[in-house]
Amino acid sequence: MAEGAIFRIAGLRKSFGPNEVLRGISLELRAGEVTVLMGANGAGKSTLVKIMSGIHAADRGVMMLGENPFLPASPAEAMRAGVVTVHQNIDDGVVGALDVATNLVLDQLNGAGRGVFFNPRRVRREAQEVASRMGLRLDLAADVTELPLADRQMVAIARAMAHEPKVMILDEPTSSLSANEATRLFELIDRLRARGVAILYISHRMSDIRRIADRIVSLRDGQIAGLFEQKPLDYEGAVDAMLGRSLGKSGVAARAATRPVFFAEDLQIAPGSRPFALSLGAGEVVAVTGLVGVGKTQLAETLYGIHAPLAGTMRLDGSPYAPGSPAEAIARGVFLVAKDRARTGIVPDFNLYENMSLPFLPRFSHLGVARRRAERATAREQIRNLRIVCRSERDDLSTLSGGNQQKVAVARWLSQPSRMLILDEPFQGVDIAARHDIAAKLRESAADRATLLFLTELDEALETADRILVMSEHTIVGEHRTAEIDMERLLADVAGGVGPGLAVAGGKGRHVDHMEAESVNDGR
Numbered sequence: 001m002a003e004g005a006i007f008r009i010a011g012l013r014k015s016f017g018p019n020e021v022l023r024g025i026s027l028e029l030r031a032g033e034v035t036v037l038m039g040a041n042g043a044g045k046s047t048l049v050k051i052m053s054g055i056h057a058a059d060r061g062v063m064m065l066g067e068n069p070f071l072p073a074s075p076a077e078a079m080r081a082g083v084v085t086v087h088q089n090i091d092d093g094v095v096g097a098l099d100v101a102t103n104l105v106l107d108q109l110n111g112a113g114r115g116v117f118f119n120p121r122r123v124r125r126e127a128q129e130v131a132s133r134m135g136l137r138l139d140l141a142a143d144v145t146e147l148p149l150a151d152r153q154m155v156a157i158a159r160a161m162a163h164e165p166k167v168m169i170l171d172e173p174t175s176s177l178s179a180n181e182a183t184r185l186f187e188l189i190d191r192l193r194a195r196g197v198a199i200l201y202i203s204h205r206m207s208d209i210r211r212i213a214d215r216i217v218s219l220r221d222g223q224i225a226g227l228f229e230q231k232p233l234d235y236e237g238a239v240d241a242m243l244g245r246s247l248g249k250s251g252v253a254a255r256a257a258t259r260p261v262f263f264a265e266d267l268q269i270a271p272g273s274r275p276f277a278l279s280l281g282a283g284e285v286v287a288v289t290g291l292v293g294v295g296k297t298q299l300a301e302t303l304y305g306i307h308a309p310l311a312g313t314m315r316l317d318g319s320p321y322a323p324g325s326p327a328e329a330i331a332r333g334v335f336l337v338a339k340d341r342a343r344t345g346i347v348p349d350f351n352l353y354e355n356m357s358l359p360f361l362p363r364f365s366h367l368g369v370a371r372r373r374a375e376r377a378t379a380r381e382q383i384r385n386l387r388i389v390c391r392s393e394r395d396d397l398s399t400l401s402g403g404n405q406q407k408v409a410v411a412r413w414l415s416q417p418s419r420m421l422i423l424d425e426p427f428q429g430v431d432i433a434a435r436h437d438i439a440a441k442l443r444e445s446a447a448d449r450a451t452l453l454f455l456t457e458l459d460e461a462l463e464t465a466d467r468i469l470v471m472s473e474h475t476i477v478g479e480h481r482t483a484e485i486d487m488e489r490l491l492a493d494v495a496g497g498v499g500p501g502l503a504v505a506g507g508k509g510r511h512v513d514h515m516e517a518e519s520v521n522d523g524r
Helices: 045-052 075-081 100-108 120-134 149-161 179-194 206-212 235-243 296-303 326-331 341-345 352-364 372-385 402-414 432-444 458-464 487-494
Strands: 005-016 019-030 034-039 060-065 083-086 167-171 198-202 215-220 223-228 260-268 276-281 285-289 311-316 334-337 420-424 450-455 467-472 475-481
Touching: 005 045, 005 198, 019 034, 019 045, 019 198, 019 223, 034 045, 034 206, 034 235, 045 083, 045 167, 045 198, 075 083, 083 149, 100 120, 100 149, 120 149, 149 167, 149 179, 179 198, 179 206, 206 235, 215 235, 223 235, 235 432, 276 450, 276 475, 285 296, 285 458, 296 334, 296 420, 296 450, 326 334, 334 402, 352 372, 352 402, 372 402, 402 420, 402 432, 432 458, 450 458, 458 487, 467 487, 475 487
Parallel strands: 034 198, 034 215, 083 167, 167 198, 285 450, 285 467, 334 420, 420 450
Antiparallel strands: 005 019, 005 060, 215 223, 260 276, 260 311, 467 475
């Protein structure tokens, strides 16, 4: 094993039926270094992580932890050996039926010397120590199921880090974190690195990679396509190696709305928040950005009928719009691609065409009999449109990579015409190429509807939208056209600056004084 290497993989292969997913992977993880693994959806990242964490067994190849063979028969065995994983699917890292405290120390409850009785005081004391060490500020008595996605993610990360690992695997760990939470995570990673822990960090976010990477490994079609460790790191080269081609410069040809579709006036979505106006037109793609916790999801769910606004009026195609439920919103042609895909966006036990047709079953039936041929034809069209990697529309959704599952979640709502399409973090968990596929299809199909995206990552908004609206404190505080963007103003708005008066986006009387900024919102 090379000097400094804690974990070594040589010639690793894995197939599922005729599909060879890993084709001779060789990789070393070094003490005190962060190795970033980049790969397109379906490249084999998740399979590699599952073999390292004891979920799958390799068909061939060798894994070594230190000087000893590493062949974990289960995740628990991998953790005991010192290889700890935070999976991309956050619900794999937490137990929803338990409270935060029990989740944080769950893996230690059956350890030596614990006794046979559950001691709530001891659990809470040890959980508080873990939470303090990790900078976790949550109600330890709260049920994990009651927490928003970002907080569940922090619990999963804190639980994993409590193991004092030799090797730490983090799979897209910042996908649902606010800027402050991501900063705390990076500080924890720095501490682990200083203690000599070898870290495998899987991400497509360049902001993450530039912050923490010591080296980059590009994975393509189940093989290592590039190793980048010479300083300064070649980020563009790593992306090109991952994709097998140059992606080129991205950007949008900004366009204006052709006609009004949606208008809201004096809209208030949270107690004490400033009312705002919002107008959306056909043909344009509008992004709403801002830190985690500023109200983006609350606004998306208000437009979709999950919550009623506290005040204000809404109109769709000139008629009053006040949906009392998502079903009413769908009936008016308002669709939502939800943020939490695993809980609300897909049904893993259904196949692809069943997932895509689920909200529209009356449209795919006649006299109560399902028209399966029409369902499958629609699914095949969306598979082509979004380049979903699968064998056929009959594949179970659970067999697809996370990024391709996200494409299915988007494809479902693109499969039928809509008046307003709302997408909450639609690029979450997808690689750079998949993000371009989804963004291109959204823009290509936007002519007859209003399209509203809720995005935390500014790069995603700049690459996709014609207009960018900024939220802070549950109100809209700024409006920017991507064709004439002023990054200084945009970043000031994202930081939470809003002056006195009514903040209005897309309507008359917009009054935002950026010189009289309030304190920076920390995203919570």
